[in-house]
Amino acid sequence: MISDLFIIHYLQRFQAVCFTVELHGRVYSIGTGTPLFRIVLHKDIPKKELLASTSLALGEAYMRKDLEIEGDLFTALRAFLSQTDQFALDRSAFASLFHPSESEAAQKEQVSSHYDLGNDFYRLWLDPSMSYSCAYFRTESDTLAEAQRNKVHYILQKLHPEKGMSLLDIGCGWGYLLTEAALWCGLRGRGCTLSREQWKTGQAHIAKLGLADRVRVELTDYRELPKEGLTYDRLVSVGMLEHVGRDNYPLYMKTAASLLKEGGLFLLHFIDGQGEAENNPWMRKYIFPGGTLPSPREILSLAADCGFHVLDVESLRRHYEKTLLCWYRNFEAHREEILAMKGETFVRMWELYLCGCAAAFSVGHIDVHQVLMTKGINNALPMTRWY
DSSP states (O other): OHHHHHHHHHHGGGTTSOEEEEETTEEEEESSSSOSOEEEESSOOOHHHHHHBHHHHHHHHHHHTSEEEESOHHHHHHHHHTTGGGOOBOGGGGHHHHSOOOSHHHHHHHHHHHHTSOHHHHHHHSOTTOOOSOOOOSSTTOOHHHHHHHHHHHHHHHTOOOTTOEEEEETOTTSHHHHHHHHHHOOEEEEEESOHHHHHHHHHHHHHTTOTTTEEEEEOOGGGGGGGOOOEEEEEEESOGGGTOGGGHHHHHHHHHHHEEEEEEEEEEEEEESSSOOOOHHHHHHTOTTOOOOOHHHHHHHHHHTTEEEEEEEEOHHHHHHHHHHHHHHHHHTHHHHHHHHOHHHHHHHHHHHHHHHHHHHTTSEEEEEEEEEESOOTTSOSSSOO
């Protein structure tokens, strides 16, 4: 009973919203008003775990099915993430998670742990382009596939491309942006990735479209590229900066500058946080080992240090919330297939990840920005962004 009283007492700190908790046959009410959801605890969560990390303790309990949510998962996670000031976190207990190796070998392994889960898995819930980053919804009725195409074309428009220009995509994923750049803008594209699964599929897609003479994807680290001495007219990087590691941000920006021609344009698209402190050991442990979110001020400061002139900064936060909810619905539509493929713990982990990230964007806990910049001054560009 003492244990019961602690968990209920602990959850009372989230009383800004109303919900109920069922434990050992008793139902407790948290907050005032009409309950938005119910937490069913099949097994107690140790006090030590809750006080070490709220996100890890509750997340692991959900994965084990010791904790279940009756009601909408997104609503429940949004309620908790709107009160992250009430989360407990003993940073010293998670030093290895918050400060992993940022070597090339370690980062290749970290990237592989997430992106090499199998193309058959990702194909079930991503859109046909296999785009795994924030989409751009021009209208409420846009499908996920339309919104992903919108995103790629929006990025290319911002880059003000001219036929025959060269484009480098750092962290190119399955290569959709590169093939669209070749087909839609007449660019010559090159991409790099650390994911073997993405590289294999990208190669096959390029060959199928007959673009092998204009587009290539390579399985290599971005840090290897400057050794070739090549430079490009345009540079893009979408959803890759989050895997670089905080200590490597200066190197990343210097590398980008060295790969871009004078006056060239660079569009950097990345998820970010307001601060520079890591605070989600569950995400680090289970979803993105080594993943680190920069703050906008870090990147803008480094951009200036590396000779970039920032033209535009745009938030797509609400677009990412909607993107994640589309992925979650697709994931749930194929739940039984994924269950047979990966098992229930994995399925519950990914439900928590997709819904939790959507909720985090919804409450503004995290954001996503596109930063458009030039290397040096370029006065030949149109004077407005809406070119």
